Amino acid sequence: MSQQNSDRIEMPAPQDPQHLPIRQQMEALIRRKQAEITKGLESLDTAKFTADSWTRGNDGGGGTSMVIQNGETFEKGGVNVSVVYGQLSPAAVSAMKHDHKNLKLVEDPSTGSPQAEGVKFFACGLSMVIHPHNPHAPTTHLNYRYFETWNPDGTPQAWWFGGGADLTPSYLYEEDAELFHKNHKDALDKHDKSLYPRFKKWCDEYFYITHRGETRGIGGIFFDDYDEKDPQEILKMVEDCFDAFLPSYLPIVAKRKDTPYTPEQKKWQAIRRGRYVEFNLIYDRGTQFGLRTPGSRVESILMSLPEHASWLYNHHPEPGSEEEKLIKVTTKPREWVH
Amino acid sequence: MSQQNSDRIEMPAPQDPQHLPIRQQMEALIRRKQAEITKGLESLDTAKFTADSWTRGNDGGGGTSMVIQNGETFEKGGVNVSVVYGQLSPAAVSAMKHDHKNLKLVEDPSTGSPQAEGVKFFACGLSMVIHPHNPHAPTTHLNYRYFETWNPDGTPQAWWFGGGADLTPSYLYEEDAELFHKNHKDALDKHDKSLYPRFKKWCDEYFYITHRGETRGIGGIFFDDYDEKDPQEILKMVEDCFDAFLPSYLPIVAKRKDTPYTPEQKKWQAIRRGRYVEFNLIYDRGTQFGLRTPGSRVESILMSLPEHASWLYNHHPEPGSEEEKLIKVTTKPREWVH
Numbered sequence: 001m002s003q004q005n006s007d008r009i010e011m012p013a014p015q016d017p018q019h020l021p022i023r024q025q026m027e028a029l030i031r032r033k034q035a036e037i038t039k040g041l042e043s044l045d046t047a048k049f050t051a052d053s054w055t056r057g058n059d060g061g062g063g064t065s066m067v068i069q070n071g072e073t074f075e076k077g078g079v080n081v082s083v084v085y086g087q088l089s090p091a092a093v094s095a096m097k098h099d100h101k102n103l104k105l106v107e108d109p110s111t112g113s114p115q116a117e118g119v120k121f122f123a124c125g126l127s128m129v130i131h132p133h134n135p136h137a138p139t140t141h142l143n144y145r146y147f148e149t150w151n152p153d154g155t156p157q158a159w160w161f162g163g164g165a166d167l168t169p170s171y172l173y174e175e176d177a178e179l180f181h182k183n184h185k186d187a188l189d190k191h192d193k194s195l196y197p198r199f200k201k202w203c204d205e206y207f208y209i210t211h212r213g214e215t216r217g218i219g220g221i222f223f224d225d226y227d228e229k230d231p232q233e234i235l236k237m238v239e240d241c242f243d244a245f246l247p248s249y250l251p252i253v254a255k256r257k258d259t260p261y262t263p264e265q266k267k268w269q270a271i272r273r274g275r276y277v278e279f280n281l282i283y284d285r286g287t288q289f290g291l292r293t294p295g296s297r298v299e300s301i302l303m304s305l306p307e308h309a310s311w312l313y314n315h316h317p318e319p320g321s322e323e324e325k326l327i328k329v330t331t332k333p334r335e336w337v338h
Numbered sequence: 339m340s341q342q343n344s345d346r347i348e349m350p351a352p353q354d355p356q357h358l359p360i361r362q363q364m365e366a367l368i369r370r371k372q373a374e375i376t377k378g379l380e381s382l383d384t385a386k387f388t389a390d391s392w393t394r395g396n397d398g399g400g401g402t403s404m405v406i407q408n409g410e411t412f413e414k415g416g417v418n419v420s421v422v423y424g425q426l427s428p429a430a431v432s433a434m435k436h437d438h439k440n441l442k443l444v445e446d447p448s449t450g451s452p453q454a455e456g457v458k459f460f461a462c463g464l465s466m467v468i469h470p471h472n473p474h475a476p477t478t479h480l481n482y483r484y485f486e487t488w489n490p491d492g493t494p495q496a497w498w499f500g501g502g503a504d505l506t507p508s509y510l511y512e513e514d515a516e517l518f519h520k521n522h523k524d525a526l527d528k529h530d531k532s533l534y535p536r537f538k539k540w541c542d543e544y545f546y547i548t549h550r551g552e553t554r555g556i557g558g559i560f561f562d563d564y565d566e567k568d569p570q571e572i573l574k575m576v577e578d579c580f581d582a583f584l585p586s587y588l589p590i591v592a593k594r595k596d597t598p599y600t601p602e603q604k605k606w607q608a609i610r611r612g613r614y615v616e617f618n619l620i621y622d623r624g625t626q627f628g629l630r631t632p633g634s635r636v637e638s639i640l641m642s643l644p645e646h647a648s649w650l651y652n653h654h655p656e657p658g659s660e661e662e663k664l665i666k667v668t669t670k671p672r673e674w675v676h
Contacts, residue, residue, distance in 0.1 A: 052652065067651045078651065211629040211636050274643070281619040282629065291549040291620065298549050305612070305649035312645065313405045313416065314390065314637045 022159070022231045023122050026146040027083055029235070030126040033242045034081045037142075038066045040246040041079075041130065044253050047071030049079065054297055060085040065300050068130075069307070073137075073257045077130035078303035085122040088149070093119055099285070100225045102158035103149060119157065123147045127286075129304040130249075135269035137256035138169035138176065138217070139276065140249050141304070143286075144238050161234050162224035165245055166203055168217030168276060170269040172326045173256070174336075177218045180248045181336035184221045187244040191229075191237045196337075199223045204333040209279050214330040216279045268323050270310035277309045360497070360569045361460050364484040365421055367573070368464040371580045372419045375480075376404045378584040379417075379468065382591050385409030387417065392635055398423040403638050406468075407645070411475075411595045415468035416641035423460040426487070431457055437623070438563050440496035441487060457495065461485045465624075467642040468587075473607035475594035476507035476514065476555070477614065478587050479642070481624075482576050499572050500562035503583055504541055506555030506614060508607040510664045511594070512674075515556045518586045519674035522559045525582040529567075529575045534675075537561045542671040547617050552668040554617045606661050608648035615647045 020028075038049040047068055055062035063082030068074050088096070090105055097103050107113065125145025132139070144163035150156050167180045181200065188195040203222035208215055221241070226234060280287050290301040317323030358366075376387040385406055393400035401420030406412050426434070428443055435441050445451065463483025470477070482501035488494050505518045519538070526533040541560035546553055559579070564572060618625050628639040655661030 065651075069651055076649075076651070211639075270646075274647075277615060277647070278619060278640075281616060282626075288620075299652045301549075302616075302649060303651055307648055307650065308608075309612075309615070309647050309649075310645055311414075311640060311643035311647075313403075313407055313414070313641060 022235060023124065023146060023148055025235055026238075027124045029239055029242070030081050030124060030144065033126055034064070034066060034079050037128065037246065038068075038079050040250055041068070041074065041077070044250065044257065045071040045073040047074070054300070056084060056086075056295060056297075059295055063297070063300060065303060067303065071133075073132055073134075073253065075131050075133045076307040077128070078300075079126065079128040080300050080303060081124075081126050082300065083122075083124040086120070088119045088121050090118050095289075100147075100158065100160060102160070102225075102227065104157060119149045120152070121147065121149045125163070127304075131273070131306045132253060132257060134257050134259055135170045135261050135265045136173070136259040137253050138167045139273070139306070140167050141165065142245055144242060146235075146238075158227075159231060160225045160227045161231075161238055162226060163238065163241070164199065164203055164220060164222035165241065165248070166207060166217055166220030166222065167249075167252075168272070170272045170326065171265070171322055172218070172329055173252075176252045176256075177334075177336045179252065180218075180220060183244040183248040184241065185337050187240040188221065188237065190240055191233065195223075195237075196221065200335075207279065209275060209283065211282075212275065212278070214275065214327070215333055216276060216330075218329055218336070219333060267310065268317075270306075270308045271312060271315060272326070273306040274309040274311045277305055280304050360573060361462065361484060361486055363573055364576075365462045367577055367580070368419050368462060368482070371464055372402070372404060372417050375466065375584065376406075376417050378588055379406070379412065379415070382588065382595065383409040383411040385412070392638070394422060394424075394633060394635075397633055401635070401638060403641060405641065409471075411470055411472075411591065413469050413471045414645040415466070416638075417464065417466040418638050418641060419462075419464050420638065421460075421462040424458070426457045426459050428456050433627075438485075438496065438498060440498070440563075440565065442495060457487045458490070459485065459487045463501070465642075469611070469644045470591055470595060472595050472597055473508045473599050473603045474511075474597040475591050476505045477611070477644070478505050479503065480583055482580060484573075484576075496565075497569060498563045498565045499569075499576055500564060501576065501579075502537065502541055502558060502560035503579065503586070504545060504555055504558030504560065505587075505590075506610070508610045508664065509603070509660055510556070510667055511590075514590045514594075515672075515674045517590065518556075518558060521582040521586040522579065523675050525578040526559065526575065528578055529571065533561075533575075534559065538673075545617065547613060547621065549620075550613065550616070552613065552665070553671055554614060554668075556667055556674070557671060605648065606655075608644075608646045609650060609653060610664070611644040612647040612649045615643055618642050 042048055045068065047070070049066040049068045052065045052067060053062065054065070061082070061084035063080060066079045068077045093103055093105050105119065123145065125143060127143040129141045130139065142165040144161070146161050148156070148159040165184060167177065169176065185196040188199065199221035200219060203219045204215055206222045207217065207219065287301055290296045291298065317327060380386055383406070385408070387404040387406045390403045390405060391400065399420070399422035401418060404417045406415045431441055431443050443457065461483065463481060465481040467479045468477065480503040482499070484499050486494070486497040503522060505515065507514065523534040526537065537559040538557060541557045542553055544560045545555065545557065625639055628634045629636065655665060
């Protein structure tokens with residue numbers, strides 16, 4: 001499959017033909033992880049994921065969405081792989097330069113203006129959101145992606161990795177937050193002990209609902225535009241982060257999925273999922289960019305939205321309640337591992 | 339109340355002291371209409387609206403939100419009046435100039451740069467969204483607002499009116515769409531026969547969910563940055579549009595509120611309300627601007643969101659169904675009166 005893609009797209013030959021280029025290794029990794037993660041999640045549900053493949057029409061690439069809906073454990077979720085490539089227009093490059101410092105428009109030497117054909121790119125990633133039924137079991141989000149551009153003559157221009165994983169509970173269980181953060185810290189520590197504190201903070205800052213003064217959940221790790229090490233080493237770091245996910249999430253869901261709950265707790269979950277919708281539709285850069293890109297696949301982008309969300313006017317939890325305890329941790333992020 | 343406001347804010351004296359300035363007439367109009375409209379809606383419910391007043395803290399102004407929640411007829415709704423005034427920063431003026439051609443930064447004659455203190459403004463409006471329980475009864479939105487700026491020396495700079503009213507059904511009843519449009523056309527025709535076709539088209543274009551290729555509902559009227567006639571005449575036009583609302587909406591709700599419905603129809607309503615959330619959070623300029631303005635009141639801005647919204651992956655109604663009939667009218671807006 002990845003070989004087919006690489007035949008269709010006119011990409012530069014790898015610098016060292018004995019090794020597959022990073023983009024192909026990353027594509028293979030995300031396809032393997034899509035299978036592993038969906039299988040892992042299915043072990044906690046009687047329902048199965050179903051595959052929905054799509055192509056970009058006239059543009060290059062496509063993807064496979066693995067979707068679960070109305071399972072016994074999982075109310076709604078998706079694990080989406082996409083591999084896309086083609087031309088970035090000068091306008092798109094300008095829009096992306098703000099976040100990605102190495103991205104450049106190639107100048108036409110005869111005129112000094114940006115070349116009209118823009119920049120060739122390749123992007124692939126795995127993106128996942130899982131919303132369990134039980135209000136005591138947290139929503140989770142994971143996304144790892146790789147982006148690369150090259151010049152018309154085939155020389156490389158810019159590349160970076162981005163992504164992370166985070167947890168969004170409706171009720172706070174400190175041991176769950178600790179497990180999730182600890183596993184991801186361990187994965188990053190193998191590569192560089194400075195990464196976890198940095199990526200943990202980045203996550204709290206990125207998943208912030210400014211108008212509410214709340215983080216979306218209890219965080220995790222997040223990084224973007226990351227090219228500070230050898231790409232092969234970063235790829236290994238991304239693989240280790242991937243590997244940290246199932247042992248971070250499955251034990252939590254296994255422990256919480258059959259916890260008894262009240263209709264009021266289910267309502268609170270829907271209110272929290274309303275906040276999730278607010279973040280994703282108003283602030284999330286991937287969603288904003290995707291929905292404004294002609295030819296992008298709306299269903300895959302909005303796969304992250306919960307089945308149920310609710311808004312009540314001026315709703316505030318009772319002082320001292322479990323609901324208020326959750327609000328407090330989103331208004332003042334904590335350190336979960338030391 | 340409006341006299342008090344006018345004492346606190348240092349506004350220029352009216353040009354003709356024998357008449358109240360437009361801003362005071364508009365404020366009086368929206369307060370009167372808030373009372374009328376909430377009373378009209380209460381006639382169809384056993385629940386009552388409750389008032390929630392707020393002030394802008396250190397900034398000038400405030401408002402009153404009239405809210406109904408979990409009534410027998412109305413699931414959630416609000417009729418919000420706000421009257422705010424103060425200084426627009428040069429950055430805010432620049433951001434608003436795109437939509438409002440007469441807005442100007444005053445230059446400091448000695449430097450030629452914009453004056454650092456920006457521009458004094460006054461804004462008032464009534465904003466309403468009503469979501470009935472019954473999936474056969476449509477959601478409605480109405481908003482009329484007035485904006486004015488003046489120079490430090492008290493001379494007027496720019497002013498405009500904006501607003502409109504529109505209908506968002508989950509099921510299409512052509513007679514409802516016709517009634518709503520006909521009444522608003524009649525109100526506008528009294529002033530200028532060219533207005534309804536223009537404002538109807540503007541409404542279809544403004545309430546458009548680009549990534550879905552759908553209008554939010556079946557439209558109505560919308561205008562913005564409107565200062566083409568004498569302000570006193572536009573104020574009368576706004577009043578006539580206000581007067582068109584209750585006779586357009588109450589008969590529809592009275593007719594639909596007790597229509598039997600199935601759980602599937604209620605689910606469809608939640609899916610359509612998901613689209614409503616998408617429009618308001620992603621595209622609506624008032625919401626976007628409000629949520630990004632420090633000190634704005636989040637609860638009043640998000641009052642428009644429904645109690646329940648739902649997202650299913652890749653959901654498409656059955657061909658030939660009533661649900662598909664609704665989708666068709668949102669993908670190709672129709673003319674409802676001739």
